[in-house]
Amino acid sequence: MLEKLKPDIMVNTLREVPLEILKKNKITGIILDLDNTLTDWNCVNISKDVCEWIVTLKNQGFKICIVSNNGVERIEASLKNLDVPYVPNALKPGKRAFLKAMKLLGTTSYSTAIIGDQLFTDILGGKRLRLTTILVKPRSKKEFIGTQLVRKIEKVILSRF
Numbered sequence: 001m002l003e004k005l006k007p008d009i010m011v012n013t014l015r016e017v018p019l020e021i022l023k024k025n026k027i028t029g030i031i032l033d034l035d036n037t038l039t040d041w042n043c044v045n046i047s048k049d050v051c052e053w054i055v056t057l058k059n060q061g062f063k064i065c066i067v068s069n070n071g072v073e074r075i076e077a078s079l080k081n082l083d084v085p086y087v088p089n090a091l092k093p094g095k096r097a098f099l100k101a102m103k104l105l106g107t108t109s110y111s112t113a114i115i116g117d118q119l120f121t122d123i124l125g126g127k128r129l130r131l132t133t134i135l136v137k138p139r140s141k142k143e144f145i146g147t148q149l150v151r152k153i154e155k156v157i158l159s160r161f
């Protein structure tokens, strides 16, 4: 049961995502979570270091798409001049938004990776479609009270991996 949630790769920061390994495994499309993956909690702005990392991904030939449970307004406010396609109101871990993103990316399950900070939305959703799943530590410790409870459960699960 827990295997269903085990990410393929776990990293502390976005910069640690092993892009060369992804390339070797023929990953060409990357789906990105927004909240607490690209932005800090309760913060609309994407920091300069993350913007630079996104540019690096593009320069290395990866196609990217944001899949967020947030609405259009919030996503647009975060992206500003960053030219990145997105799928809003994603209802992760549902499959629909991931499928939509893969259509935008022109990729298949085999050539797509998902990077996100939550096991029960990003990783579970990716697993359901057999994507390459990458769990990154949340950028902020501070979160919604509901998310804090989920984190406690995540912590127990992660300790078993």
Ligand SMILES: [Mg+2]
Pocket: 033, 034, 035, 036, 037, 116, 117, 118
């Ligand atoms: Mg998140």
